[in-house]
Amino acid sequence: MQSTYYNYKGARAAKARLGVKITNSVHVFLIMFVLLCILGGAALVVVHISWGWLVAALGALPFMVYEWDKGELDNPPVTTNAVDGLLSGDILGKLGSAPTPKQIATATASVRGGQFFAVRFGITAKFLDDVTSDNPEDTETIWKNALDIKTQTDSLSLNGAVMAVAILRSFADYESLLAHMHLDIEDLYAGVRWYNHLRQLVDQTKQPRRTGGIARDFSFGYTPMLKRFGLNLSEQAAGRLTVEIESHRKALNQLIDTFGTGGRQNAALIGQEGVGKTTIVHAFAEKLLDAKAKIPANLKFRQVIMLDSASLIAAAPGRGELEGLIMQVLGEAYTAKNIIICLDNAQLFFEEGIGSVDLTNVLLPILEAGNLRVILTMDEQRFLQIGQRNPALTNALNRISVAPAERL
Secondary structure: OOOOOOOOOOHHHHHHHHHHOOHHHHHHHHHHHHHHHHHHHHHHOOOOOHHHHHHHOOOOOHHHHHHHHHHHHHHOOOOOOOOOHOOOOHHHHOOOOOHHHHHHHHHHOOHHHHHHHHHHHHOOOOHHHHHHHHHHHHHHHHHHHHHHHHHHHHOOOEHHHHHHHHHHHHHOOOOHHHHHOOOOOOHHHHHHHHHHHHHHHHHHOOOOOOOOOOHHHHHOOOOOOHHEEEEHHHHHOOOOOOHHHHHHHHHHHHHHHHHOOOOOOOOEOOOOOOOHHHHHHHHHHHHHHHOOOOOHHHHHOHHHHHHHHOOHHHHHHOOOHHHHHHHHHHHOOOHHHHHEEEEEHHHHHEEOOOOOOHHHHHHHHHHHHHOEEEEEEEEHHHHHHHHOOHHHHHHOOOOOEEHHHHHO
């Protein structure tokens, strides 16, 4: 159960206060000291002065302080359900033993969450100062409101955004103030959720990407045709694409199951135009690069390359040239072993009539043999038409249907 108890002498509060004292200028000093120790020690060792190693070792102490601040002091992890265990470190470190509402307002206005509300909603430092008092007895109301807002907005801590709204809500006539600003309390709750989402995105960008290391790309070999006519979706993967639509998640899981088994290594994503088939392929490419993803080991760090149908067709205008070009491209993919080919809008390769392109005779043996991993995306109606003309082709494909979002 959450508590309004505030322990100034707690370990977390002490760490937060120390973290506030270690400013950016202190960071610069620590790094400079480390560099001087290393360079000075190295210079002494070069001239055969043995205690140069001791000088270099001295640099470990300030480096440990720097890492400690970055790892724990800068943002102490949430520990308890009491106020001092839930307050974000940047606010907690600026509060005294018995903080007044004005002191809390000053600390809140100086951190990122408070500054976010100042810019987006006009709840500035002066605004917060005007609606607070110097009476420590009023602080209990702010703590209660902050804990309530944290619960309502699913916040992980009492950050600056939560505290800004809590301070305002503690003012007796806050509804009139908000009405004058053409806002209501739900707008502010939405602002807290918005800030939390932005912070989550920022934190995600700081996470190291575990994508298999440099040796992963060395295993490709020389693939000039693939580089010319293909787009490497794995190289574009940012590791942040989220699949939120249920039909997309289902299709993505089916793709992983299809390629993770020992059957035919192909899949046909079938759905209406605009349903998100290409998005699913991009998400699949990112999933394969995520070392923490629960996928079969034989799919880890595979590269997904989407062939550019327009470039292929334009590069081989003569009769029979396209078939030869496709065979060269697919041959490179097969030799590389760790590539999954994607034919987006694959119906372009199975047209009929004079001047059209039909690669059935080239692709069907490859699909039936299952030696090359292939993904095709295709419109549902065209897929049925191709199946009527050549049932062997559609029978060789593992169909994955992608339903429109509005059907859910």
